[in-house]
Amino acid sequence: MSKILVTGGAGFIGSTLADKLIAEGHNVVVIDDLSSGKRGYLNPAAKFYQTDIASSEVAEIFKTERFDFVYHLAAQIEVIKSMADPKRDNAINVLGGFNILENARLSGVKKIIFASTGGAIYGDASKIPTPESYPAYPLSFYGIHKLTYEKYLNCYYRVYGLDYTVLRFANVYGPRQFKGGEAGVIAIFIDNAVKGRESVQNGDGRQTRDFVYVDDVAASLLKAKEVAYQGEINIGSGIETSLLDIRRDISKALGAPMAVKEGPAKPGEQRRSCLSPKLAKKILGWEPEVKLEEGIRRTIVWARSVNN
Ligand SMILES: NC(=O)c1ccc[n+]([C@@H]2O[C@H](COP(=O)([O-])OP(=O)(O)OC[C@H]3O[C@@H](n4cnc5c(N)ncnc54)[C@H](O)[C@@H]3O)[C@@H](O)[C@H]2O)c1
Numbered sequence: 001m002s003k004i005l006v007t008g009g010a011g012f013i014g015s016t017l018a019d020k021l022i023a024e025g026h027n028v029v030v031i032d033d034l035s036s037g038k039r040g041y042l043n044p045a046a047k048f049y050q051t052d053i054a055s056s057e058v059a060e061i062f063k064t065e066r067f068d069f070v071y072h073l074a075a076q077i078e079v080i081k082s083m084a085d086p087k088r089d090n091a092i093n094v095l096g097g098f099n100i101l102e103n104a105r106l107s108g109v110k111k112i113i114f115a116s117t118g119g120a121i122y123g124d125a126s127k128i129p130t131p132e133s134y135p136a137y138p139l140s141f142y143g144i145h146k147l148t149y150e151k152y153l154n155c156y157y158r159v160y161g162l163d164y165t166v167l168r169f170a171n172v173y174g175p176r177q178f179k180g181g182e183a184g185v186i187a188i189f190i191d192n193a194v195k196g197r198e199s200v201q202n203g204d205g206r207q208t209r210d211f212v213y214v215d216d217v218a219a220s221l222l223k224a225k226e227v228a229y230q231g232e233i234n235i236g237s238g239i240e241t242s243l244l245d246i247r248r249d250i251s252k253a254l255g256a257p258m259a260v261k262e263g264p265a266k267p268g269e270q271r272r273s274c275l276s277p278k279l280a281k282k283i284l285g286w287e288p289e290v291k292l293e294e295g296i297r298r299t300i301v302w303a304r305s306v307n308n
């Protein structure tokens with residue numbers, strides 16, 4: 001049993017991870033400012049500190065708790081917000097993260113595992129599915145800040161010996177996904193569908209993404225704790241799915257066509273995104289298990305069961 005910090009542990013992926021760590025018998029502590037996470041998603045067995053990852057309270061928490069492992073998931077997650085206010089994105093995703101990293105070093109944490117992004121780091125890649133070796137020239141501040149943090153982790157490993165692994169997620173979906181702002185398309189479409197509202201499809205619907213179910217992502221995070229690999233690993237399915245495919249699968253699961261209004265394409269929107277999962281299989285022994293149809297079905301069951 002280990003003492004484990006999950007930053008962002010009240011969020012979509014973090015709370016799912018915390019549940020699984022607790023089920024494995026670990027002692028879990030969550031740091032989250034509840035800016036997009038929810039108190040109701042917190043596992044009752046987790047100790048909770050409601051604070052900003054950039055705050056001075058973080059040093060006290062590390063001194064008191066003495067973590068073995070740190071999962072760093074807390075983040076500003078919206079690309080558009082990062083473009084509108086890059087300083088704020090930097091304050092959270094770089095400086096806030098740095099506060100976690102520096103305190104991890106000072107308190108002797110064994111390993112830090114970081115939730116990075118595939119889509120925003122590779123951009124409109126010419127190689128699909130995109131491997132980790134693809135040149136990283138992000139087109140957003142969100143992508144730049146995630147990449148910057150990856151470099152900090154590498155530097156901390158080589159200079160101070162603090163172990164780490166980076167997981168670059170594809171498009172994660174499933175129960176508890178934040179559905180405000182620029183959330184995942186599956187979360188928005190399903191939320192609208194179960195509430196009888198129309199969804200808007202931007203563009204021709206042939207743009208593709210790589211969707212991976214949240215339980216599979218949590219499983220990859222659990223495995224990352226067990227391996228010695230100081231680098232980046234994609235967590236995706238390797239399958240390109242279009243918006244039209246998503247509409248079809250949601251309609252099938254609903255038993256009726258979902259209501260969709262077709263709108264103009266979003267300027268600058270990425271056309272294709274799909275990550276190669278080969279390295280994840282080799283290093284982590286990880287492969288996604290939940291097929292899209294099944295994941296959508298489970299997400300609809302959840303969306304119908306909650307009133308949020
Ligand atoms: N969802 C995806 O498709 C996806 C894809 C790639 C990477 N990621 C990364 O995975 C991680 C988790 O994302 P998610 O989808 O669960 O989003 P989320 O918004 O549900 O989770 C983020 C959590 O961090 C908390 N948080 C935000 N700013 C904070 C701060 N300054 N201090 C403390 N807590 C703060 C939020 O309240 C929230 O609970 C993020 O790092 C995100 O960048 C997600």
